[in-house]
Amino acid sequence: MTDLQAISIDQLKGVGPRLREKLYKYGVFNAQDLLFHLPLRYQDRTRITPIGALQLGVDAIIEGEVKVADIAFGKRRSLICKVQDGTGLVTLRFFHFSAAQKKQLTAGTRIRCYGEPRRGGAGLELYHPEYQLLDEQQTATLDERLTPVYPSTEGIGQSVWRKLCVQALGLLDKHPVTELISQHELARFPLSDALRYLHQPPAKARLSLIGEGLHPAQRRLAFEELLAHNLAMLKTRQQAQARGAVALPASQHLQSAFQKQLGFQLTGAQQRVCSEIAADLRLGRPMLRLVQGDVGSGKTVVAAMAALQAIEQGFQVALMAPTEILAEQHYLNFKQWLEPLGLSVGWLVGKLKGKARQQSLAAIANGEAQLVIGTHALFQEEVAYQRLGLAIIDEQHRFGVHQRLALTQKARPEDGHPHQLVMTATPIPRTLAMTAYADLDTSIIDELPPGRTPVNTVVIDNARRAQIIERIAHVCASGQQVYWVCTLIEESEALQAQAAEAAFEELKTALPQLQVALVHGRQKPQEKADIMTAFKAGQTQLLVATTVIEVGVDVPNASLMVIENAERLGLSQLHQLRGRVGRGAIESHCALLYQAPLSRNGRERLRALRESTDGFVIAEKDLMLRGPGEVLGTRQTGLMQFRIADLQRDGDLLDDVKQVADDVAGDSALRDALIQRWLGERTEYEGV
Numbered sequence: 001m002t003d004l005q006a007i008s009i010d011q012l013k014g015v016g017p018r019l020r021e022k023l024y025k026y027g028v029f030n031a032q033d034l035l036f037h038l039p040l041r042y043q044d045r046t047r048i049t050p051i052g053a054l055q056l057g058v059d060a061i062i063e064g065e066v067k068v069a070d071i072a073f074g075k076r077r078s079l080i081c082k083v084q085d086g087t088g089l090v091t092l093r094f095f096h097f098s099a100a101q102k103k104q105l106t107a108g109t110r111i112r113c114y115g116e117p118r119r120g121g122a123g124l125e126l127y128h129p130e131y132q133l134l135d136e137q138q139t140a141t142l143d144e145r146l147t148p149v150y151p152s153t154e155g156i157g158q159s160v161w162r163k164l165c166v167q168a169l170g171l172l173d174k175h176p177v178t179e180l181i182s183q184h185e186l187a188r189f190p191l192s193d194a195l196r197y198l199h200q201p202p203a204k205a206r207l208s209l210i211g212e213g214l215h216p217a218q219r220r221l222a223f224e225e226l227l228a229h230n231l232a233m234l235k236t237r238q239q240a241q242a243r244g245a246v247a248l249p250a251s252q253h254l255q256s257a258f259q260k261q262l263g264f265q266l267t268g269a270q271q272r273v274c275s276e277i278a279a280d281l282r283l284g285r286p287m288l289r290l291v292q293g294d295v296g297s298g299k300t301v302v303a304a305m306a307a308l309q310a311i312e313q314g315f316q317v318a319l320m321a322p323t324e325i326l327a328e329q330h331y332l333n334f335k336q337w338l339e340p341l342g343l344s345v346g347w348l349v350g351k352l353k354g355k356a357r358q359q360s361l362a363a364i365a366n367g368e369a370q371l372v373i374g375t376h377a378l379f380q381e382e383v384a385y386q387r388l389g390l391a392i393i394d395e396q397h398r399f400g401v402h403q404r405l406a407l408t409q410k411a412r413p414e415d416g417h418p419h420q421l422v423m424t425a426t427p428i429p430r431t432l433a434m435t436a437y438a439d440l441d442t443s444i445i446d447e448l449p450p451g452r453t454p455v456n457t458v459v460i461d462n463a464r465r466a467q468i469i470e471r472i473a474h475v476c477a478s479g480q481q482v483y484w485v486c487t488l489i490e491e492s493e494a495l496q497a498q499a500a501e502a503a504f505e506e507l508k509t510a511l512p513q514l515q516v517a518l519v520h521g522r523q524k525p526q527e528k529a530d531i532m533t534a535f536k537a538g539q540t541q542l543l544v545a546t547t548v549i550e551v552g553v554d555v556p557n558a559s560l561m562v563i564e565n566a567e568r569l570g571l572s573q574l575h576q577l578r579g580r581v582g583r584g585a586i587e588s589h590c591a592l593l594y595q596a597p598l599s600r601n602g603r604e605r606l607r608a609l610r611e612s613t614d615g616f617v618i619a620e621k622d623l624m625l626r627g628p629g630e631v632l633g634t635r636q637t638g639l640m641q642f643r644i645a646d647l648q649r650d651g652d653l654l655d656d657v658k659q660v661a662d663d664v665a666g667d668s669a670l671r672d673a674l675i676q677r678w679l680g681e682r683t684e685y686e687g688v
């Protein structure tokens with residue numbers, strides 16, 4: 001449909017600079033975008049409904065004779081007009097009306113109205129219906145097709161959308177689209193027919209089917225869109241693989257030396273994933289693997305095993321974490337693990353300045369740092385690696401695809417593409433994984449290390465706050481530690497910090513016998529790190545925090561977490577937070593405080609969390625209650641925005657999508673045409 005993509009909206013009648021700006025906000029830049037802007041619902045102006053057959057909430061046209069029209073003085077003055085057609089009587093109600101209108105609507109006048117029946121004092125009523133008066137002989141014509149109602153919030157009226165879409169459909173007639181898929185039964189519905197059908201359905205269209213998004217025309221479009229996204233990701237993967245990679249033979253001694261000093265056995269799941277990774281690394285093509293594992297499943301050890309295989313062959317490894325706190329945690333951990341093996345661990349984050357930074361950069365450049373741990377500082381321009389072989393990315397959902405790609409540019413050209421290991425603690429439902437990570441192979445750590453006691457979760461009304469505070473005193477008196485997490489809906493760090501400060505003051509006063517500390521995003525990185533270190537060392541007993549502690553922090557002695565306003569957070573985020581306790585053998589608890597009254601959705605969310613400690617079950621539930629963008633955290637990154645497809649609704653298409661994608665992927669012209677049609681200039685997936 002390249003032709004239609006080449007026709008910008010400026011070329012359409014009625015589009016001036018102001019309308020153009022508004023259309024841009026909808027992502028509508030050209031004629032094809034307009035065609036992909038599908039109606040939300042339809043009005044049926046194709047037939048007259050007998051008044052006796054009107055249904056509550058279903059728009060309809062009626063025709064009848066005005067029986068009586070009068071002004072009613074109730075709570076609000078209104079013009080009331082009763083219309084009859086032999087099958088029943090309906091009331092028209094106008095809160096705003098002119099004297100002329102009142103005069104028009106005299107008894108005996110024939111009238112045609114369009115509106116939505118509501119329940120009124122005397123049966124069904126139409127509020128402010130559109131209407132027209134009919135002469136004795138006149139029979140006004142009816143529409144042949146249903147009338148589209150377009151999604152619109154930016155001040156573009158329905159009549160404007162309709163005119164624009166009619167123009168776009170006219171252009172579609174002049175520039176027939178190329179059918180790009182034939183492999184699937186849905187492809188029997190040509191693309192242009194599907195678009196025409198959905199913009200202007202025939203009178204007999206099954207609206208309930210369209211309403212559910214299950215009409216073949218919709219499925220046809222969703223299928224092709226999902227296919228295009230899948231192909232875009234496969235293309236990224238192919239491009240990476242075409243560059244090749246260094247072959248890293250299996251480790252002869254570092255891995256076993258590491259395991260000997262660990263003090264625990266790898267779980268069966270860890271062993272399986274480690275051998276999947278080891279097998280990838282041996283090949284002369286880049287590993288592109290996603291490791292999913294619930295909080296506490298032991299992903300870090302798996303990452304260490306992968307790193308050792310590369311280091312043993314003389315290559316450097318970069319490990320990137322999303323926050324400085326988490327990076328620091330990894331740094332301390334890996335130093336403890338690797339230095340006894342005679343290996344050196346480097347460190348690079350934004351806060352590292354001056355001489356220390358220069359030293360770090362030098363150690364990375366001359367290869368002295370065999371493993372480098374840091375934040376996105378690791379792939380800034382100024383960082384040169386001596387010989388990068390493997391990039392490990394922890395907590396993938398916090399990184400944009402661009403950032404992931406930037407790190408992969410750091411290998412020497414003759415070494416091809418670095419191997420890449422992505423670890424995520426957000427268990428991703430299968431449907432999402434197939435779509436969002438089609439470019440990655442997946443391994444799952446589906447077993448927790450032995451000896452963990454599952455966290456016991458309770459849901460408590462904030463009115464019982466005093467009881468919880470008493471409980472904290474009790475827990476700390478027994479030598480254990482406690483987190484108190486403050487949340488806000490607003491993304492604003494400032495407001496979050498404020499809420500945390502208030503809780504901090506409150507708890508300090510209520511629990512004078514305890515060492516209480518506060519950590520939030522507005523503090524200096526060094527300050528944050530010091531506070532965390534003191535908490536880890538057991539110097540403070542109660543840590544009041546914002547959600548900055550969400551990922552990775554590991555304090556096995558903490559056995560209680562209180563989360564304030566838990567109803568405001570997403571399920572997966574709550575599950576992540578909760579994973580900060582229950583890290584040792586001590587029985588641990590999580591108290592979800594909520595502000596009454598809870599919405600139904602809120603109650604359901606908190607219940608899901610109380611009833612399950614399985615991250616996958618929770619993620620599926622989260623997907624159901626909140627939708628994929630929130631679950632993946634992709635709202636910020638702009639990744640995976642579909643025009644038509646809906647991963648929940650169309651999830652059942654994904655198996656077929658994958659199959660067709662595998663067939664099409666070899667035909668690069670066809671593949672690129674599909675990508676161009678659906679993703680156009682959007683380049684998230686490009687640039688490897």
Ligand code: ADP
Nearest residue numbers: 264265266267294295296297298299300301449
């Ligand atoms: P996550 O998957 O959330 O990143 P970590 O890698 O931080 O989990 O591991 C959580 C804790 O479990 C760490 O203290 C780690 O040392 C410990 N651990 C990991 N694997 C095992 C195992 N097989 N047996 C016992 N403890 C383990």
Ligand code: MG
Nearest residue numbers: 299300425552
């Ligand atoms: Mg981790």
